[in-house]
Amino acid sequence: MLRQIRLLTGVSLRGMFGLNEFRYTKDRRKKVRYCLFGVLCVFVILMLAAYAGGVSYGLILLKLGYYVPAVMAVCGSLVIFFFTMMKAGPILFDLKAYEKQAALPVTPRAIIASRFLSMYVTNLLFGILLMVPGLAVYAVMEKPGFLFWLYASAGILFLPLLPLTAASVAGALISGISSRWRQKNLAGILLTMLFVCVILAGSFGLSGVDERQMEEMLLDAAPLLAGQIGSFYPPALWLSEAVAGGKGAYLLLFLAVSLGCFLVFLGVLGRVYGKICSLLAAHEASGDYRMTGLRTRSVQGSMVERELRRYFSSTVYVTNTLVGAVMMVLFSAGVLIAGKEMVDQIIHIPGLAERALPVLIGMMPAMMPMTSCSISMEGKQWWILQTMPVTEKEIVRGKVLANILVLIPFYLVSEILILIALAPDIPGALALIVVPAVYIVFSARLGVAVNQRFPVFEWDNEARVVKQSASTSVSLLLGLVTGVIPFAFLVLQPDIPAWGIYGVFTGVLILLTAVMEFR
Amino acid sequence: MKDWDWNDGQDVVLAVKHLTKTYGGAKTAVDDLSLTVHAGDIYGFIGHNGAGKTTTIKCIVGIHDADRGTIEVAGKDVRRDPLACKRAMAYIPDNPEIYEYLTGIQYLNFIADVYQVSGKEREARIRKETEDFGIYPALGDLISTYSHGMKQKLVVTGALIHRPRLLVLDEPFVGLDPEASLILREKMHALCAEGSAIFFSTHVLEVAEKLCSRIAVISGGKLVTEGSTEELTRDKSLEDVFMEVIGHVKAD
Numbered sequence: 107m108l109r110q111i112r113l114l115t116g117v118s119l120r121g122m123f124g125l126n127e128f129r130y131t132k133d134r135r136k137k138v139r140y141c142l143f144g145v146l147c148v149f150v151i152l153m154l155a156a157y158a159g160g161v162s163y164g165l166i167l168l169k170l171g172y173y174v175p176a177v178m179a180v181c182g183s184l185v186i187f188f189f190t191m192m193k194a195g196p197i198l199f200d201l202k203a204y205e206k207q208a209a210l211p212v213t214p215r216a217i218i219a220s221r222f223l224s225m226y227v228t229n230l231l232f233g234i235l236l237m238v239p240g241l242a243v244y245a246v247m248e249k250p251g252f253l254f255w256l257y258a259s260a261g262i263l264f265l266p267l268l269p270l271t272a273a274s275v276a277g278a279l280i281s282g283i284s285s286r287w288r289q290k291n292l293a294g295i296l297l298t299m300l301f302v303c304v305i306l307a308g309s310f311g312l313s314g315v316d317e318r319q320m321e322e323m324l325l326d327a328a329p330l331l332a333g334q335i336g337s338f339y340p341p342a343l344w345l346s347e348a349v350a351g352g353k354g355a356y357l358l359l360f361l362a363v364s365l366g367c368f369l370v371f372l373g374v375l376g377r378v379y380g381k382i383c384s385l386l387a388a389h390e391a392s393g394d395y396r397m398t399g400l401r402t403r404s405v406q407g408s409m410v411e412r413e414l415r416r417y418f419s420s421t422v423y424v425t426n427t428l429v430g431a432v433m434m435v436l437f438s439a440g441v442l443i444a445g446k447e448m449v450d451q452i453i454h455i456p457g458l459a460e461r462a463l464p465v466l467i468g469m470m471p472a473m474m475p476m477t478s479c480s481i482s483m484e485g486k487q488w489w490i491l492q493t494m495p496v497t498e499k500e501i502v503r504g505k506v507l508a509n510i511l512v513l514i515p516f517y518l519v520s521e522i523l524i525l526i527a528l529a530p531d532i533p534g535a536l537a538l539i540v541v542p543a544v545y546i547v548f549s550a551r552l553g554v555a556v557n558q559r560f561p562v563f564e565w566d567n568e569a570r571v572v573k574q575s576a577s578t579s580v581s582l583l584l585g586l587v588t589g590v591i592p593f594a595f596l597v598l599q600p601d602i603p604a605w606g607i608y609g610v611f612t613g614v615l616i617l618l619t620a621v622m623e624f625r
Numbered sequence: 626m627k628d629w630d631w632n633d634g635q636d637v638v639l640a641v642k643h644l645t646k647t648y649g650g651a652k653t654a655v656d657d658l659s660l661t662v663h664a665g666d667i668y669g670f671i672g673h674n675g676a677g678k679t680t681t682i683k684c685i686v687g688i689h690d691a692d693r694g695t696i697e698v699a700g701k702d703v704r705r706d707p708l709a710c711k712r713a714m715a716y717i718p719d720n721p722e723i724y725e726y727l728t729g730i731q732y733l734n735f736i737a738d739v740y741q742v743s744g745k746e747r748e749a750r751i752r753k754e755t756e757d758f759g760i761y762p763a764l765g766d767l768i769s770t771y772s773h774g775m776k777q778k779l780v781v782t783g784a785l786i787h788r789p790r791l792l793v794l795d796e797p798f799v800g801l802d803p804e805a806s807l808i809l810r811e812k813m814h815a816l817c818a819e820g821s822a823i824f825f826s827t828h829v830l831e832v833a834e835k836l837c838s839r840i841a842v843i844s845g846g847k848l849v850t851e852g853s854t855e856e857l858t859r860d861k862s863l864e865d866v867f868m869e870v871i872g873h874v875k876a877d
Contacts, residue, residue, distance in 0.1 A: 132648065395765035400734050400748055408738035412724070419726030486722040493686045494739050495711035 107219075110212040114220030119227060121566060122574060139560055143576035146583065155239035162240040166247050175258070176335045176346035178240040179265060183339060185236065186229045187269035191305075192298060192429070193569040194270075194277030196422040197221055198375075200567050201387050215376040222274065222372070228574070229266035237262045241349070250350070257349045257357050267364035268341060271371050276301060278375055278382075284421075285385035294421035302429055306436050405496060409504030410511070416483065417476060417508060422568045423483060427476040431516035434470040434542070438523035446528060460528070461596050461604040464537040467520060468545030469589035471513050477553030478581035480505040482562045482571040502554050509550035517542060533605045541608050548615040549585055555622050556581045588615070636664050637700070638791050638822035639685065644694035646680050646846075654680040656846040657694070662791070662822045662839070667813055669837035669854075670826040671867060677846040678826040679719070682795050685824070686716040699790050712740065715784035719796035721776035725769035729760065729779055732768060733786060740787035747786060754782040757808055773800045781809060785816070792816060794825035798832060810836055834863040842870050 120126040128140040158181070162174045198221050207217050241258050244250070280301065284293035336343050341360055348357035403411065417423060440448055441463070449459035449466070484491065491501055524538055560577040562570070572578065592611045596604060639662035646655040655677045662668045672678050683689040685696055687707055696703040698710040724732055730751070737747040755761040758778040760771075768776060777800045784792060792813070798806050813823050813836070827833050833840060834854060840863065841851040850857065850870045857866050 132652075391763065391766040391770040393762045393766065395730065395762050397730070397748060397752060397764075400730070400737070400744055400751075402744045402747075403738045405739055405741070408735055412727070412735050415726055415731070416724070486720075487724055489688055489716075489718055490723065492688045493711060493716045494736075495708045496739055497708065 107213060107216050110216035111219045111223065114207065114212065114216060115223045115227075118220060118224040121570065122224065122228065124562065124576075127564070139576065143560065143579070146576070146580060150579075150583070151235055154235045158236045158238075158240040159243045162243040163247075166244065170331060171244060171248055172350045173331050173335065173346050174240055174244045175237075175261065175349040176332075176342040178237045179261070179342035179345045180335060180339050182233045182236040182265055183269040183342065185232050186266050187273050189232065189573070190225055190229060190270055190273035191276055192302070192425045193422055193573050194225065194274045195281040195294065195298070196277075196569050197225060197567060198274060198277055199281045199383060199386055201383060203566055204383055213376075214379045215372060218375055218379055219372060222270070222368075225274075226266055226270055229270055230263070233262055233265040237265065244350070248350075251352070253352045253354075254349060257352070257354070260357060261345045261349055261360060264361050264364045265345075267368050271364075271367045274375075275371060281386065282378070282382050285382050290386060291419055291421055295418070295424045298421060298425040299428065299432060302425065303432060303436065306429075306433055307440075406500055406503060406507075409496065409500055410507045413480070413504050413508035414511065417512065420483070420568050422572050423476070423479070426572045427474050427478075428512070428516075430471040430473050431513055434467055434520045435516050435523070437467065437470065438520040438527065442523045442527035458597065460530075460534070462593060463524065463528070464541035464604075464608060465545075465589055465592050465596070467524065467538070468542035469585065471516065471542075472545040472549035472588065473582055473585040474578065475509055475549040475553035475581060475585075476512060477505050477509045477550050478557055478578045479571045479575060480509075480554065481557040482565070482575060482577060483568065485563055485565060485571075488563050502551075502558075505554050506547075506550045509553070510546060513546050513550075517546060533603075537605055537608045541612055544612045544615050545588070548588070548619045549581075551619045551622050552584060553577075553581050556584065638662050638664050638666070638698065639668075639824055640695075640697040641681070641685065642695045642697075644681065644684060644696065645692050646677075646684055646689060647692055654846050655684070655691075658843070658846070658848050659694075660841050660848060660851060662824050664820050664822055665817050666839050667817055667823045667837045668825070669833035669840040670824065670843065671828070671830065671833055671840060671863075672826075672843035673828075673871065676843045678843055679795055680846075681843070682716075682793055682824075682826060686714065686793055687711060712787075713789060714791040714793060715787070715789035717777075717780050717784050717792070717794040717797055719799055721773070721780045721800070723768055723776060723780060725767065728767055729755075729764040729771070732779060733764070733783055736783040737786050742787050750786050750788075751782065754785055754812075755779075757812075758782065758805060774802055774805060777801055778805060781812070785812065788816075788819070788821070790821050792821060792823045792825075794823065796827055797825055798827065798829060830863045830867055834858065842867060844871055 124140060128137065131137060158178060161177065161181075165171060165174050165177060198218065200221070204217065208214075237258070245254065280294055280297045283297060284290045287293040332343060335346075341363060344356040344360040344363075347353045348360060441459075446459040446463070449463065481488075521539060521542070525535060528534070528538070530538060557577040560575065560580060562575050562577070565571050592607055595602070595607045595611075599607070639660075641658060641660050644655055644658045645653065647653045658677070658681060660668075670678055670681070680689065684691045685698075685703070687703060687710070690704070699713050701709045701713070703710045724735075727735065733751050733755075734747070737751075742750070751764075752761065755764060755778075758781070760775050760778050760782075763771065763775065768779065771779065777797075781797075797809060801809060817823060837854050839851070839853050840857055842849050850866075854863070857863070861869075
């Protein structure tokens, strides 16, 4: 079985990140695109390394060096869990790939294990990116012995297993429950979004460490930090005991629990895997169509309608790109319930909430616009649009309009909640209404522009396009940049009125949108 | 939109002149290829795997840009006036990759919207074509539930919905059952009788010999022979002719 897993995983990994295409393509433009993506990845890696190293340095200065491995493990596990949660189901239950693999002499367990391992490899990279810089700073400052390196290496290798198993359990449960419904996609989307809402609402609650707690933390830091990590994610503490404390028993405990959970999951899923797959694959075909007058639409209307149908047909596409819109609504609801002080606590800058709220709300749906992978999502069906008598502008507008239409309900609910919560004056209300609207339109147009630069049409699983493509990464980065710039001005230039900053910034965004649209 | 203007006075429906296409500046897939397809022609384009058939077709239908040469559809240049050319033609690929998240009728209605076929005409044509192919009852089902052959029939129906002046097909008979193949051949003849032209690639030489009025053979990206089926075959089979010309090319 190990050989089967190795072979299947090898094939799957070759398709990831386009590495195989980069190696073998003779198209120079593609190579250049991949190189640019590589530069972007290096930039992100350096940012992550700087962040992890900085956190580690700060903890050591506060005499909390013992908990560096635990804090890094918590951060790494959270990142892995969030990144995996929304793709685990679609990857584990990738029916097209299953049909190809099921005909081979391999067991269902080997298929599941190989898919799990493919995800493990990508998540191991996240683990390494966070753990290694953090632990390296610790090693330079604390000068630990050989056991530190040995235990740390083992810990890093096993770190992704638990969050990956937890995310896969969630993905498998959602797929299993949706497979019993008639509208499987819709059920999958709703269940995943519900799950995301619960986790986001929980994390918003966790972010609110008030000043009293902060004072306690500084006075009696070590036990409090240990208590917080222990109550949230005990295995991270075991890792600190092992790596920083040199206690081998804790390392064994960490490895055994990680591997044990994974093996139990593999065993249980192996029993029900085929059944879930066949239920998910079972589409009802009635075969009793009667024509009752066909509705005619304009070319543009028809393009938008098709785009929306495409969007809502894919669980992984919807859940990954709609999470920002859901966050926007939850955030506004949070402000309504807990008051704008909640925002001050989250951003840790007292008094900034009122000035920064328009940009904070606008950034959320703009970080991951559905348009950022909408061209790639055409996949092997791209030939249809290429050979149709439609202009590039009509295709682009179809995608942008669909994105805006999807976000309008979230935008309206969020606006109503935040306006009720803050009851702002007219300039404040204008900023709250206009800034997020401009962000939504700009990010939708920017998403298509980026995807036109970095399209991927050859893929087997939608998660490859939605979660692992250059286009979505670049869009995410640009979304962040467009949020950080006005935010920085708001923080660094407190004397300039917020409406002035927003006026200039929205003007720039509108200008950029117009340039992309009419060039 | 209205249907294609049948009285455009264009006898030449497709004119390819000195077409050259290379991939990534390295491999020349099509090399200085020229051919002409007239109204009423069923034009067979044959060649072995990798000869350049699909690349030529993709240049004609607007998927690829040509490096050199021109392509005209009913007198319009594909590069200068792509929309007019696309309105005048329809393309059926070898592998029917279509929107699986739509139902059959949603797909056809989308195609009809884009080609701006009027409500009454689209209903009549969809009903007629899908009943002929036997997929009418399945039109309300998701395309993901269709077999390969059903998808191919749906693509053919979509291609005929606006009565194209030029129908371009890449290996159209792959995946079709014998009855559907026969129906497709009848539809190809009927379309040509109305003044359209058909340009299609195939490996099946028997089909090409029986169906085509003109045939071109491509090898290594170059056109090696072209003419009416009668002229080319005379007392030989198309298979003999094909092997002969390919043999000459290899010997050269």
